[in-house]
Amino acid sequence: MYKEHIIQQMKEVFKELPFGIEHTLKVLKNAEDIVEGEHIGDSERALISLIAILHDIGAVEAKRKYGSIEGVYQEKEGPLVAKAILEKEGLNPKDIERICYVIGHHHTPSMIDGLDFQIQWESDLLENLTVMDKQKDYQKIKKCIDENFKTTTGKEIAYKRFLE
Numbered sequence: 001m002y003k004e005h006i007i008q009q010m011k012e013v014f015k016e017l018p019f020g021i022e023h024t025l026k027v028l029k030n031a032e033d034i035v036e037g038e039h040i041g042d043s044e045r046a047l048i049s050l051i052a053i054l055h056d057i058g059a060v061e062a063k064r065k066y067g068s069i070e071g072v073y074q075e076k077e078g079p080l081v082a083k084a085i086l087e088k089e090g091l092n093p094k095d096i097e098r099i100c101y102v103i104g105h106h107h108t109p110s111m112i113d114g115l116d117f118q119i120q121w122e123s124d125l126l127e128n129l130t131v132m133d134k135q136k137d138y139q140k141i142k143k144c145i146d147e148n149f150k151t152t153t154g155k156e157i158a159y160k161r162f163l164e
């Protein structure tokens with residue numbers, strides 16, 4: 001329901017960092033593929049899409065404030081930027097809080113505390129593995145997939161994409 005509107009706002013925020021838009025849309029596609037395969041219900045589905053759309057939204061503010069888009073700065077700045085967008089859309093406070101929690105910890109797998117966060121982690125990792133894939137270190141990639149992927153669909157996508 002809010003999705004297209006929030007995608008527009010994500011694009012607006014990322015206009016100085018266009019690779020952010022491209023990356024975000026790929027992560028969103030991964031998340032939606034995993035959600036589809038895992039037969040997740042509609043409300044959870046919508047929440048997971050919003051997490052994906054906004055997960056890196058702190059990057060622009062991080063770059064402005066610290067001159068770096070390192071994960072730790074993105075995690076720090078992302079929740080406030082996301083909250084402003086989601087409040088303007090009239091999303092309920094409980095969902096806003098959950099989305100902001102995941103955004104604020106999305107580079108920290110030890111903080112994963114639910115399927116929504118797990119799917120975000122896998123969706124982002126599928127893109128980060130693409131970088132690793134270029135080095136063609138299959139042993140390393142397989143280990144990474146086995147250690148990080150918990151959903152059947154996410155694992156299947158990762159195996160097909162990187163190990164076949």
Ligand SMILES: [Fe+2]
Nearest residue numbers: 027055056124
């Ligand atoms: Fe990301």
